[in-house]
Amino acid sequence: MTLDKLIEQNDGKPVEVAGSANAKFQCVDLSNLYIRDVLGLPIIEWTDAKDFPERAGDAYNFIKNTPEAIIERGDIPVWSGSVGYGHGHIAVCIQDGDINSFVSFDQNWSTPLRCKIEAHTYQYIRGWLRKKGENMYESEDLKECLRQHSKLVDECIAKGLKIKELEKEFELANKKIDKLIEANGILENKAETDLAKAKLDYEKLLADEKIAFKGELERVEEQHRLDLIDLEQKYKDVDLPEPEPKLKTFKQKLAKALEILFS
Numbered sequence: 721m722t723l724d725k726l727i728e729q730n731d732g733k734p735v736e737v738a739g740s741a742n743a744k745f746q747c748v749d750l751s752n753l754y755i756r757d758v759l760g761l762p763i764i765e766w767t768d769a770k771d772f773p774e775r776a777g778d779a780y781n782f783i784k785n786t787p788e789a790i791i792e793r794g795d796i797p798v799w800s801g802s803v804g805y806g807h808g809h810i811a812v813c814i815q816d817g818d819i820n821s822f823v824s825f826d827q828n829w830s831t832p833l834r835c836k837i838e839a840h841t842y843q844y845i846r847g848w849l850r851k852k853g854e855n856m857y858e859s860e861d862l863k864e865c866l867r868q869h870s871k872l873v874d875e876c877i878a879k880g881l882k883i884k885e886l887e888k889e890f891e892l893a894n895k896k897i898d899k900l901i902e903a904n905g906i907l908e909n910k911a912e913t914d915l916a917k918a919k920l921d922y923e924k925l926l927a928d929e930k931i932a933f934k935g936e937l938e939r940v941e942e943q944h945r946l947d948l949i950d951l952e953q954k955y956k957d958v959d960l961p962e963p964e965p966k967l968k969t970f971k972q973k974l975a976k977a978l979e980i981l982f983s
Contacts, residue, residue, distance in 0.1 A: 721757045721758050722758065723754070723758050723793070723794060723812065723814060723825075726753065726754060726757060726758055726812075726825075727814065727825050727837070730750070730753070730825075730835045731825075731835055731836065731837065732834060732835065732836065733834065733835055734827070734833050734834055734835070735749045735750045735753050735827055735835055736749050737749045737750075737752040737753050737756065737763060738752060738763055738765050739765060739766070744833070745827060745828060745833040745834070746769075746827065746828055747769050747804070747809050747810050747811060747826060747827050747828045747829070748764075748767075748768075748769050748772075748810055749827060750811070750812070750825065750826065750827035750835055751764075751769075751772070751796055751810045751811065751812060752764060752765075754796070754812045754825075755796075759851050761779050761851065764776060768801075768804075768806075768807040768808055769798065769799065769804060769807055769808040769809050769810035770798060770799065770800055770801045770804070770807060770808025770809075770810075770846065771808070772796070772798050772810055772849065773798055773846065773847065773849060776849055778852075779851060779852060780796075780849040780850060780851055780852060781849070781850045781852055782847055782848070782849055782850075783795070783847050783848050783849075783850060784846070784847040785842055785845045785846060785847045785848075787819075788819075789847075790816070790817050790818060790819060791813050791816075791817040791822045791848050792813065792816050792817070792850070793813055793814060793815050793816050794812075794813065794850070794851070795812075795813040795848040795849065795850050796810060796811070796812055796813070796848055796849040796850075797810065797811055797813055797822070797824060797840070797845055797847075797848045798810050798845070798846045798847060798848060798849065799844050799845055799846065800844050800845075800846050802844045803844050808846075809826070809829065811824035811825060811826040811827075811829070811838070811840075812824055812825045812826075813848065814837065820841065820842075821839060821840060821841050821842070822839075822840055822842075823837060823838070823839050823840070824837070824838055824840060825837055825838075826838045869940060869943070869944045869947075872936075872940045873937075873940060876933065876936055876937050876940065879929075879933055879936075880933055883926065883929050883930060883933060886925075886926060886929070887926060890922055890923075890926065893922075894919070
């Protein structure tokens with residue numbers, strides 16, 4: 721089952737999965753339904769919502785709530801005992817949040833004993849559980865891919881900056897030569913021919929460097945595209961969110977490299 725399907729089937733309804741007969745339709749029931757039917761993991765029983773991180777086991781990463789941390793779709797936010805009469809609260813994040821707020825699917829929050837989509841701030845949030853390997857964009861495969869590709873792009877950017885330095889040196893040398901010609905009159909034919917040839921050789925060197933640089937960038941971008949296709953195939957059966965900013969940042973680096981060379 722997908723997260724969207726779970727919301728469609730249960731929005732506005734009570735959900736009961738396990739636990740005490742005297743505590744039905746609690747927030748933990750909805751989270752356990754998500755854990756069982758969407759994540760495919762064993763439910764977490766006989767514990768308060770606030771204690772889920774300590775009972776979740778090795779199948780999850782627990783991301784602590786910090787000023788910089790941002791919750792993502794599919795994460796399981798966990799509230800402290802400051803809410804829920806000391807028991808805490810738990811839900812399922814249904815879309816990527818931002819630095820200030822997020823939206824989740826909750827049971828027993830604003831509507832007692834019913835499931836409902838709710839908007840939240842990060843107040844009283846301990847952190848959130850994330851299934852290991854659930855998100856391709858958090859996988860070690862992609863992290864290593866981005867590390868390698870970013871290294872190549874950094875090298876390309878450094879090479880592009882070196883080419884720009886060579887262009888400046890070439891421009892400065894031309895100005896000096898023009899001044900010498902102006903000061904000493906017309907040079908002898910041979911010297912003038914040698915000078916013109918040197919200029920052409922230098923220009924060809926710069927042109928070759930630019931072509932090689934552009935080819936290297938295109939190779940890096942194509943390899944990055946193919947690697948992502950492989951990763952998407954590997955994670956094709958996973959309910960993925962939209963790409964994280966990491967991918968956008970990598971593409972921005974490629975654009976910057978091209979801008980350095982051709983601006």
